[in-house]
Amino acid sequence: MRITFLGTGDSMGTPRVYCDCSICMEARTTGVNRRFRSSLWIEEEGQRPLLLDCGPDWLAQMEGNGTKKVSQALITHAHFDHIGGMTEWADACRWTNEKGVAYAPREVLNEIRQRFPWIERHIEMAENDNGMTYGKWRITPWRVNHGKNGYSYAYRFSNEENGVNWVYCSDAINLTERQKAPLADLALLVLGTSFAEEPYPMDTRSVYDMREGLLLSEEWNPQSVVFTHLSHDIDVTHDYRLPENVKLARTGLSMNF
Structure with missing residues (x-):
């Protein structure tokens, strides 16, 4: 299996249209911090590629990935930044x-x-509450807290042949x-962490920050961790001593994998 990050941003992406912070300004110039809304492209030998979340940057993501056709997608929840495309x-x-x-x-x-x-005229809606199979992988969704934004679903990918497991959990807090x-x-945890250290009251928040993400990683000890769903607070060129x-x-x- 091969996964590719098509988008790594939070609900508004980076740069914010209204913002002149140093990270947004850098995103407008060299573009290192330019981020589309979070999405993955998943490929498995012998299977049609699988899109994970279909946000409002779908067109630019498909063009950037050289993709002309999407046959199937996994959706984590129905917020606009995950279904707008x-x-x-x-x-x-x-x-x-x-x-x-x-x-x-x-x-x-x-x-x-x-x-x-009207959308079911063109896209079939297929329930996967009980999990689904993708090639040699078993994909299992489970409901997670999304703070003030209600709920989301995370996905666990498991390959029984080689014992490899990985999880995509983009929108969660206080699990x-x-x-x-x-x-x-x-083997891998992909976790949403919108801020390095979010300064706002917990009852107003919806996604882990990097500090909390590190604590969660220490608790469960995955082999590798990738933080996604990054806001304009995070500069990918900065050394956060991770x-x-x-x-x-x-x-x-x-x-x-």
Whole structure:
């Protein structure tokens, strides 16, 4: 399996249109910190590629990845920064006359239907509450706290043949002990951390910060950790003195299992 980060930003991306902070200004010039909304491109031998989340930067992400067709996608939750590109995907399916498939738990699919009542003409809604198979991998969703923003779903990918497990958890905070359990025995944890250290009251927040992400990583000890869903607070060129097994996601970063 090969995963590629198409987007690594939070709900507003970087640069913020209204912001002249040093990170946003750098993103407008050299572009190192320019970030689309968080998304992954997953490839497995013998399988059609799988998009993970389909946010409003979908068109630019597909062009940047050299991708002309998306057949299927996993969706973590129905917030706009994770489903805003589904209308463009559906329109592409209409023009190519090739229906796509969106996999997500039932409650997520129902929210998508409410927002886009017409979309099932072009994209099939497939419930995966009980998990699904992708090549040699078992994909299991579980519901996680998303703070003031309600809920999201994380996904655990498990390969029984080689014992490799990895998790994508982009939008979560204050996980309960039960919600943490799928973080055991991981080769990779992809975790959303919007700020280096978020200064706002906990009841106003929705995603871990890097400090909290490191504590979670120390607790569950994955072999590797990648922080994504980064806001304009985080400068990927800055040395945050992260452990050797922890890195910040960048657009185009690819990893193989």
